[in-house]
Amino acid sequence: MTAKIAILGASGYTGAELVRIIASHPGMEVAALAADRKAGMAMRDVFPHLAHLDLPTLVTIDEIDFSAIDLCFCALPHVTSQQVIPGLPADLKVVDLSADFRLRDPAAYEKWYGQPHQAVELQKEAVYGLTEFYREEIRGARFVAGTGCNAATGLFSLVPLFRAGLIDPDSVILDMKVGVSGAGRSLKENLLHAELSEGWMPYAAGGKHRHLGEFDQEFSLAAGREVRVQFTPTLLPANRGILSAAYVQGDAAALHAALVEAYQDEPFLHVLPMGQVPSTRSIRGSNMVHLGVAAERAKGRATVFAALDNLTKGSSGQAVQNANLMLGLEETEGLMMAPLFP
Ligand SMILES: NC(=O)C1=CN([C@@H]2O[C@H](COP(=O)(O)OP(=O)(O)OC[C@H]3O[C@@H](n4cnc5c(N)ncnc54)[C@H](OP(=O)(O)O)[C@@H]3O)[C@@H](O)[C@H]2O)C=CC1
Numbered sequence: 243m244t245a246k247i248a249i250l251g252a253s254g255y256t257g258a259e260l261v262r263i264i265a266s267h268p269g270m271e272v273a274a275l276a277a278d279r280k281a282g283m284a285m286r287d288v289f290p291h292l293a294h295l296d297l298p299t300l301v302t303i304d305e306i307d308f309s310a311i312d313l314c315f316c317a318l319p320h321v322t323s324q325q326v327i328p329g330l331p332a333d334l335k336v337v338d339l340s341a342d343f344r345l346r347d348p349a350a351y352e353k354w355y356g357q358p359h360q361a362v363e364l365q366k367e368a369v370y371g372l373t374e375f376y377r378e379e380i381r382g383a384r385f386v387a388g389t390g391c392n393a394a395t396g397l398f399s400l401v402p403l404f405r406a407g408l409i410d411p412d413s414v415i416l417d418m419k420v421g422v423s424g425a426g427r428s429l430k431e432n433l434l435h436a437e438l439s440e441g442w443m444p445y446a447a448g449g450k451h452r453h454l455g456e457f458d459q460e461f462s463l464a465a466g467r468e469v470r471v472q473f474t475p476t477l478l479p480a481n482r483g484i485l486s487a488a489y490v491q492g493d494a495a496a497l498h499a500a501l502v503e504a505y506q507d508e509p510f511l512h513v514l515p516m517g518q519v520p521s522t523r524s525i526r527g528s529n530m531v532h533l534g535v536a537a538e539r540a541k542g543r544a545t546v547f548a549a550l551d552n553l554t555k556g557s558s559g560q561a562v563q564n565a566n567l568m569l570g571l572e573e574t575e576g577l578m579m580a581p582l583f584p
């Protein structure tokens with residue numbers, strides 16, 4: 243028996259990535275695909291790279307018979323998600339990829355997203371979808387909120403270190419280089435080829451990025467006290483991938499040992515030998531996260547690096563990993579594909 247899957251937002255980047263992963267997943271089959279402007283189109287016309295697959299035509303969300311669905315991935319823009327999910331059957335398993343249900347505190351949501359949350363009760367039910375840190379809650383959950391892709395990269399780098407008290411919480415600077423597919427498929431002027439290529443540019447600088455809400459929430463929980471890190475992402479002319487450098491006060495050898503210990507049994511988290519640094523080139527198209535630690539010449543300072551693919555471990559791969567647990571499948575099922583290289 244394979245689980246019947248619906249994907250809302252199937253004509254977007256994360257929707258297409260969900261289809262790509264599920265196409266070779268032995269325990270899942272795509273039963274329904276929904277879109278907005280592209281409803282009525284065949285997937286092969288929207289995404290020629292999926293033309294070899296026998297897929298349902300894109301429909302509107304209200305055309306889907308959810309009684310025939312075992313689990314629904316919701317890959318819609320934020321705000322749309324909190325309007326759509328309350329209208330789905332109350333017992334339907336849902337993995338949301340948007341930002342709408344990640345923050346437990348409605349006031350924090352309003353602060354970072356600039357408007358009151360419209361589904362506060364549902365927000366209380368959501369389990370934060372970083373599998374490696376919330377595995378048992380996710381296994382029993384009906385509703386899981388996938389993390390931000392930048393947030394996932396920073397959390398994998400530092401949560402075990404905050405938990406072990408190995409870094410000074412007030413010393414952390416997170417610097418990330420991010421690929422453009424993180425911004426989704428809709429047209430934005432600064433994402434046009436002529437404006438994006440051959441240049442790179444920080445954005446949301448000065449403590450304005452929305453994922454700071456996730457960092458505040460999860461780092462504070464891990465450290466057992468309020469943590470407010472400094473974080474700036476830089477947009478690179480690259481399609482996929484996030485490379486994070488976390489500059490911290492802490493002993494590099496101890497940080498490395500703590501990451502090795504925390505992740506030794508994790509199938510997707512790979513800590514490189516001390517001094518080696520990760521590259522987005524080595525994780526592209528996979529569900530892997532590569533981590534590395536370097537000692538700095540300033541006494542007691544270190545850099546913790548992490549690389550992941552925003553469309554796999556940063557969103558759709560993470561979503562399938564969580565769905566596997568929710569459906570009682572092997573956590574790694576459908577997700578052990580090797581990265582694309584070169
Ligand atoms: N891209 C990434 O790396 C990551 C994305 N996310 C989150 O995942 C979600 C999806 O992202 P992404 O795939 O990049 O986004 P895209 O912009 O590429 O796709 C959005 C999808 O939502 C559909 N849609 C938009 N409005 C409506 C509506 N009112 N009703 C029904 N469908 C609608 C679009 O349909 P149509 O094309 O037909 O208009 C499209 O299929 C977002 O919330 C994003 O923030 C999270 C982590 C990483």
Ligand SMILES: CC(=O)N[C@@H](CCC(=O)OP(=O)(O)O)C(=O)O
Binds near residue numbers: 339389392423
């Ligand atoms: C290049 C780019 O714009 N990247 C996005 C990543 C978005 C993401 O992780 O998704 P959510 O919007 O669901 O949080 C950003 O930094 O906002």
